Amino acid sequence: MGTPLNNHHPPKWADHFLAWFCRDELLEEIKGDLHEFYVQELSDQKLWKAKLYYWYHVLHFLRPFAIKSRRQHSNTLTMYRNYFKFAWRHALKHKGNTILHVLSLGLGIACSIFIFIYLKGELSYDRFHEEADRIHRVAIDLVDSEQRRIPDATTPPALAPSLVKDFPEVASAVRLFPNWGNKFLLGASPEKKFHEEDFIRTDPGFFDVFTFPALHGDPARALEERGQIILTRSAATKYFGKTDVVGESLMHYLSDTTEVYQIGAVLEDVLLHSHFHFDFLAAIPFENLEQNWGWYNYYTYIKLAPGAKMASLEPKLQPYFESQLEERDYYNIIYSQPVTDIHLRSHLKWELEPNGDIANVYILALLALFVLFMSCLNYLNLKIAEVSKKYREVGVRKVFGANKGSLIGQFMVETLLISFFALLFASLLAEGLFRQLRDVLGRDISILDPENLVAFLLIGLVVVGWEYWPDSIPPSTCLPSKLH
Amino acid sequence: MEPNLLVMKGTNLGEFEELILLIVGVLYPDAYGLSIRQEIIAQTGRKAAIGAVHSGLNRLEKKGYLLSKLADGTHERGGRRKRLFHITAAGKRALEKNHELRNSLWNQIPDLAWKNLLYGDSFE
Numbered sequence: 205m206g207t208p209l210n211n212h213h214p215p216k217w218a219d220h221f222l223a224w225f226c227r228d229e230l231l232e233e234i235k236g237d238l239h240e241f242y243v244q245e246l247s248d249q250k251l252w253k254a255k256l257y258y259w260y261h262v263l264h265f266l267r268p269f270a271i272k273s274r275r276q277h278s279n280t281l282t283m284y285r286n287y288f289k290f291a292w293r294h295a296l297k298h299k300g301n302t303i304l305h306v307l308s309l310g311l312g313i314a315c316s317i318f319i320f321i322y323l324k325g326e327l328s329y330d331r332f333h334e335e336a337d338r339i340h341r342v343a344i345d346l347v348d349s350e351q352r353r354i355p356d357a358t359t360p361p362a363l364a365p366s367l368v369k370d371f372p373e374v375a376s377a378v379r380l381f382p383n384w385g386n387k388f389l390l391g392a393s394p395e396k397k398f399h400e401e402d403f404i405r406t407d408p409g410f411f412d413v414f415t416f417p418a419l420h421g422d423p424a425r426a427l428e429e430r431g432q433i434i435l436t437r438s439a440a441t442k443y444f445g446k447t448d449v450v451g452e453s454l455m456h457y458l459s460d461t462t463e464v465y466q467i468g469a470v471l472e473d474v475l476l477h478s479h480f481h482f483d484f485l486a487a488i489p490f491e492n493l494e495q496n497w498g499w500y501n502y503y504t505y506i507k508l509a510p511g512a513k514m515a516s517l518e519p520k521l522q523p524y525f526e527s528q529l530e531e532r533d534y535y536n537i538i539y540s541q542p543v544t545d546i547h548l549r550s551h552l553k554w555e556l557e558p559n560g561d562i563a564n565v566y567i568l569a570l571l572a573l574f575v576l577f578m579s580c581l582n583y584l585n586l587k588i589a590e591v592s593k594k595y596r597e598v599g600v601r602k603v604f605g606a607n608k609g610s611l612i613g614q615f616m617v618e619t620l621l622i623s624f625f626a627l628l629f630a631s632l633l634a635e636g637l638f639r640q641l642r643d644v645l646g647r648d649i650s651i652l653d654p655e656n657l658v659a660f661l662l663i664g665l666v667v668v669g670w671e672y673w674p675d676s677i678p679p680s681t682c683l684p685s686k687l688h
Numbered sequence: 689m690e691p692n693l694l695v696m697k698g699t700n701l702g703e704f705e706e707l708i709l710l711i712v713g714v715l716y717p718d719a720y721g722l723s724i725r726q727e728i729i730a731q732t733g734r735k736a737a738i739g740a741v742h743s744g745l746n747r748l749e750k751k752g753y754l755l756s757k758l759a760d761g762t763h764e765r766g767g768r769r770k771r772l773f774h775i776t777a778a779g780k781r782a783l784e785k786n787h788e789l790r791n792s793l794w795n796q797i798p799d800l801a802w803k804n805l806l807y808g809d810s811f812e
Contacts, residue, residue: 230742236761236768237722237738243764264739269746 214242215255218262226265227272234265283610287617294618301590305583305622310629312579317634319572326560329477329547333415335507338375339543340514342367342504342521343552347535357552359504359538361493364407366528367504371520373512376412380480380503381405381488382556389457390484392443397457400439402483410485413507419470421450426468427487433465434485436473479546480556497528503556505543514540587619701753701782707732708744709753709783712773720759720770721745745773753779 219235226234238261245254295302333339342363346354364377383403391397408427416423419437426434433454440447443454449467456463465486474481508514518540525538541550548562598611606614701709711727712719725741728734748754754773761767775783 230746232768233721233758233771234738234742236765236770237720237742239766239768240722240762240764240770241738261738264737265742267739267743269743270739 214239214258218255218259222262222265225272226270230270234270238262283613284617287614288621290614291618291621295621301586302622305586306625306629308586309579309583309623309626310633312575312582313626313630314633314637315579316572316576317630318637319568319575321634321638323565323568323572325477326548326565329560330479330543332475332477333413333543336544337542338508338510338512339413340506340508340540341543341546341550342506342538342540343550344500344525345537345539345552346500347537351535353537355552356500357503357550357554357556358500359502360497360499361488361490361502362495362497362528363525364502364504364506365494367506370524371517373509373517374506375509375512376409377504377506378407378409378413379488380505380556381501382480382503384501388484390443391455391457392452394455396443397455398442400484402481403486404480404482404484405486405488407488413505416474417472419472420448421467421469423469423471427485429466430487430489431464431466432468432487434469434471435467436471436483438473439483440467440470477547479543479559506540514542583619583622587615701751701786702744704736704740705744705748705753706783706786708741709748709775709779712745712754713775713783716774717772719773722770724773745771748779749773751778752776753782 222235222238223231238258241261242254242258245257249257330336330339341357342359343355343357344359344363346356348354361379361381364379367374368377381404383401386403387399387401388403389397390400406427408424410427411424421434423434426432435443435449435454437447440449443449444452447470449470452467454465454467456465471485508517521538521540525536529536546555547559548565550559551561598606601611601614707728708724711724711731714731715723715727721738721742724745725736725738728736728741745754745756749756753776755776756771756773758769759772761769
């Protein structure tokens with residue numbers, strides 16, 4: 205053969221591997237065949253090829269008939285099935301305790317699910333606008349004669365058109381002029397009139413900045429003329445009983461006369477998570493605003509051109525603003541806010557609507573975590589108290605040879621079972637709450653929304669993970685060797 | 689002897705199993721894993737891993753179609769014994785059944801079917 209003697213030995217590691225996984229009673233014949241094969245291969249193959257083939261054939265013995273049955277493995281499975289059976293029986297036997305556990309844990313989980321999903325809503329304000337990160341509100345803080353800075357969201361009417369005109373970074377700008385406490389008596393017919401407050405006067409460029417989906421009509425062209433008006437779905441339904449009302453007219457009853465508005469478009473209702481709401485949009489009815497830097501009763505929103513940075517525009521605002529003013533107004537301070545930050549981080553005077561507070565978000569998040577933590581601790585506490593009642597069961601288990609590990613396993617399975625049902629109960633409860641509180645929350649929320657499902661699963665993981673880990677403590681501290 | 693019902697996996701004879709069973713007969717009395725594999729390669733040209741052959745032999749023995757005993761070891765095997773296989777009566781019957789079924793089906797094919805044989809073209 206011409207091969208050195210030591211090469212008659214096939215790869216050692218392959219043999220070790222084979223011996224490790226192969227049934228003992230088959231090992232001899234299999235190894236014999238393989239060695240014989242190897243010797244044959246050596247006579248007409250290169251050494252490395254023969255070794256490679258040897259490995260190949262060894263690996264081909266990884267088949268059920270040749271692999272050692274791991275008795276330990278199947279035993280573990282059986283034990284877990286047994287744990288589960290006992291946990292189930294235990295739960296049924298102590299129905300009161302079980303229900304208490306499931307309810308208390310479930311309540312805590314439901315509470316945190318609810319809070320977290322609510323917070324998710326708070327954090328999502330004004331993100332429904334297309335390219336919301338390019339939309340900013342420009343505000344001007346007033347500085348009085350005693351150098352006190354008074355935060356103020358309102359701006360002069362000349363600001364928006366001037367910004368578009370003089371800054372290439374500003375792609376579009378829009379003014380909002382809310383009702384300022386006035387009530388508008390509107391009606392489709394003299395018999396059907398309502399006083400309305402959610403009436404905003406604005407520029408035709410409203411839809412260049414904001415995104416509000418239209419139901420009927422072309423909203424971009426529905427504010428071009430003075431006598432036009434845009435309704436939301438619910439306003440249209442309220443006055444006409446239907447939504448497709450483009451072209452119909454809506455009367456505005458003043459004390460002595462009646463204005464007639466032509467309906468130019470119908471929008472979907474404004475989402476809850478917007479920092480301002482309206483039912484009616486109409487053009488601004490006042491003249492000579494383009495040079496008016498003296499009135500502070502308009503809100504100014506700008507949308508930056510693609511690629512433009514607010515950080516580079518911001519320093520130019522103050523000099524520009526001052527250059528437009530007469531001397532007495534020099535002190536006022538102009539600045540901008542991202543539209544998505546307004547709800548949680550802006551607390552100016554004359555906000556369009558009461559805003560939330562980022563501090564509340566943190567507090568609520570902490571609260572939710574705390575509730576979750578408390579209900580887990582509470583469960584743990586109840587469980588430890590229960591352990592003393594289980595001496596007999598544990599004793600019998602020990603007599604039958606249960607070791608510490610298997611006793612712990614028993615407790616873990618019980619905990620997992622309870623946690624699972626608590627989670628189930630919590631999800632039902634949270635879902636029910638969302639349905640009941642639909643009117644308060646202003647929209648439909650469901651746990652089954654994909655992004656909420658993620659939050660839900662995360663909470664579930666935290667609970668189960670938490671329960672799983674510390675629950676290994678009680679049996680080992682309370683039980684073995686201390687039995688009488 | 690009837691095969692042991694407890695270890696029977698079902699009496700169906702797979703195609704590869706049938707091949708192994710036939711080769712065991714061909715190689716009598718020296719049929720063992722490696723020689724069967726070599727014979728399969730030599731006779732049919734198809735590749736089979738040693739493990740596949742062993743697995744098939746194992747199944748056939750469980751079905752009661754084969755019996756085995758350990759023979760003496762040889763030098764090439766590092767002194768390890770090999771397992772020699774023999775066909776059982778049940779194995780023979782299973783082969784016969786397959787053989788007869790095949791023959792019977794073959795004989796039922798009308799001569800007309802062999803006329804105008806198609807060569808993979810369309811039916812029309």
